[in-house]
Amino acid sequence: MAQQNTSDLIEAYIKQILEESEIIEIRRAEMADLFHCVPSQINYVINTRFTVTRGYSVESKRGGGGYIRIEKVRMSNxxxxxxxxxxxxxxxxxxxxxxxxxxxxxxxxxxxxxxxxxxxxxxxxxxxxxxxxxxxxxxxxxxxxxxxxxxxxxx
Known part of the structure; x- marks a missing residue:
């Protein structure tokens, strides 16, 4: 069985959460702790794998109470x-x-x-x-x- 890299695991985790909820809010630092990586790797995954062309809307707020909000875009029309x-x-x-x-x-x-x-x-x-x-x-x-x-x- 092929081993997945950390970016693949982060992507799969976020997508699994998005299956349960159309909009999620995550905190970079908490995700980095969960996956034992640096927060910039969380940014990398979100910036490259959760783009508008892939059907996601991403909003982020930096700072102490910062978050990243990811929404799977569903177009009815x-x-x-x-x-x-x-x-x-x-x-x-x-x-x-x-x-x-x-x-x-x-x-x-x-x-x-x-x-x-x-x-x-x-x-x-x-x-x-x-x-x-x-x-x-x-x-x-x-x-x-x-x-x-x-x-x-x-x-």
């Missing part, structure tokens, strides 16, 4: 969800962020597994790296995709 994602990127989109968006589209039932795989192929670095503007091309492709999906939802 597909059109609204697609518009929300479209606002997340401007003229450029990294492959990592595009993959996270496609994963979220799949999780929300907006695209099928097969459609998701096709989209992943279209935005892949090895496909788009023929151009110096690969992130701009990826952003343009994703924007067109989201607009089309949004149009389909209105019907």
């Amino acid at each position: 597909c059109h609204q969800f697609l518009e929300h994602i479209k606002r997340l990127f401007d003229g450029e989109l990294t492959e990592k962020d595009a993959v996270a968006i496609i994963q979220k589209l799949y999780e929300e039932g907006i695209v099928t597994k097969r459609e998701g795989h096709l989209l992943l192929t279209a935005i892949a670095k090895n496909v788009l790296s023929v151009s110096k503007e690969e992130d701009q091309i990826r952003a343009s492709l994703m924007r067109a995709l989201l607009e089309r999906l949004s149009y389909e939802d209105r019907k």
Whole structure:
């Protein structure tokens, strides 16, 4: 059995709590004590694994009574969800962020597994790296995709 690293364990723990409650508040120092790590590792996990593109809203307050509030974003309206994602990127989109968006589209039932795989192929670095503007091309492709999906939802 593969051993999980501390970041994976922290992520799994937070996701398990989010299954029971839509919004959670955690304290960096308490989480660090629980996992025997430094508070910056808690920040790292939250900043990289609980992003808007992955379907989470994060709010933090620093200081003595500080907390991190994490909420799993649930979009009841597909059109609204697609518009929300479209606002997340401007003229450029990294492959990592595009993959996270496609994963979220799949999780929300907006695209099928097969459609998701096709989209992943279209935005892949090895496909788009023929151009110096690969992130701009990826952003343009994703924007067109989201607009089309949004149009389909209105019907």
